[in-house]
Amino acid sequence: MNPVHSPDRTVCIAPMMGCTDRHARFFLRLMSNDVLLYTEMLTSAALIHGQADRLLAFDPCEKPVALQLGGSDPDELAICARLGVQKGYAEINLNVGCPSPRVKAGRFGACLMHEPLLVADCVAAMREAVKIPVTVKCRTGVDEKDSYEDLQQFIETVHAAGCEVFILHARKAWLQGLSPRENREIPPLCYETVYRIREDFPGLSIIINGGIKTADDVKKHLQKVDGVMIGREAYSNPWLLADIAREIFQHRADGFTRQAVIQNFLPYIKKQLASSVKLSTISRHISGLFHGQPGGRCFRRWLSEHAHRPDAGIEVIQQALETLSL
Numbered sequence: 001m002n003p004v005h006s007p008d009r010t011v012c013i014a015p016m017m018g019c020t021d022r023h024a025r026f027f028l029r030l031m032s033n034d035v036l037l038y039t040e041m042l043t044s045a046a047l048i049h050g051q052a053d054r055l056l057a058f059d060p061c062e063k064p065v066a067l068q069l070g071g072s073d074p075d076e077l078a079i080c081a082r083l084g085v086q087k088g089y090a091e092i093n094l095n096v097g098c099p100s101p102r103v104k105a106g107r108f109g110a111c112l113m114h115e116p117l118l119v120a121d122c123v124a125a126m127r128e129a130v131k132i133p134v135t136v137k138c139r140t141g142v143d144e145k146d147s148y149e150d151l152q153q154f155i156e157t158v159h160a161a162g163c164e165v166f167i168l169h170a171r172k173a174w175l176q177g178l179s180p181r182e183n184r185e186i187p188p189l190c191y192e193t194v195y196r197i198r199e200d201f202p203g204l205s206i207i208i209n210g211g212i213k214t215a216d217d218v219k220k221h222l223q224k225v226d227g228v229m230i231g232r233e234a235y236s237n238p239w240l241l242a243d244i245a246r247e248i249f250q251h252r253a254d255g256f257t258r259q260a261v262i263q264n265f266l267p268y269i270k271k272q273l274a275s276s277v278k279l280s281t282i283s284r285h286i287s288g289l290f291h292g293q294p295g296g297r298c299f300r301r302w303l304s305e306h307a308h309r310p311d312a313g314i315e316v317i318q319q320a321l322e323t324l325s326l
Contacts (some may be wrong), residue, residue: 011226011230034249071094094119098110135149296324
């Protein structure tokens, strides 16, 4: 089945374990209507044998949202892709880039770059199951399998199964000797490799990921590739999305401030608290909103010291805002 609609991937926010849950996505959406948001990676086993309704739930205000899956069983991934469609996701993305040992033990993530034919089978099964786009997020290489020819062969093999969109983290991954965090920092960025893939595969949509921190960075990369995916910077400095809304998508909202974002987020927080969600579960996502601003450290510290209390309520957020003027 061919995709009937493809979301705008000009700027995407990366799937990040422990970060891009539904609360974070709702918060980020308040600063940009245009970026494509991705879920945390959800394993096929967790969805099939766990609580799929709870894991896949999201607020309609988050749309467009893409679902990232982790797995290597084509039949299971096809089932999960159908579940994603039923819930209203705009895209199904297969994780072929995570280097965590836990992920490797489950035979998914970056280790799958050693098995392009298996990745192709997974893509083919999901494409047969759903009409929305099925995409792949991978590295430029893994372990000693890191030549340009290796990457080229991987792209060719998976593309033959029908994948038209590749999100390339512009670093290789080491499955031994480096932690997941070190794999995001130590292997050097190789943007030129991603640019070359874009030139050699003109019919594909190539999205670049890795080390992108400013709207100017985004503009630079968009001259060479089809889209940009931002990771940790969007989480530690979420106001970057407001900069992108203004600089990339030309949305110039007068009077739009960080304080206004918090005020717009409060009704959602109140609703979640009423559903027995702990404040710290939500507040951790907003601690970087005043990054680099006067009082930003006080704001972050107040949340870290008070939001975890069992009785913490909306007043903790309001008090944190008051520290900005101290």
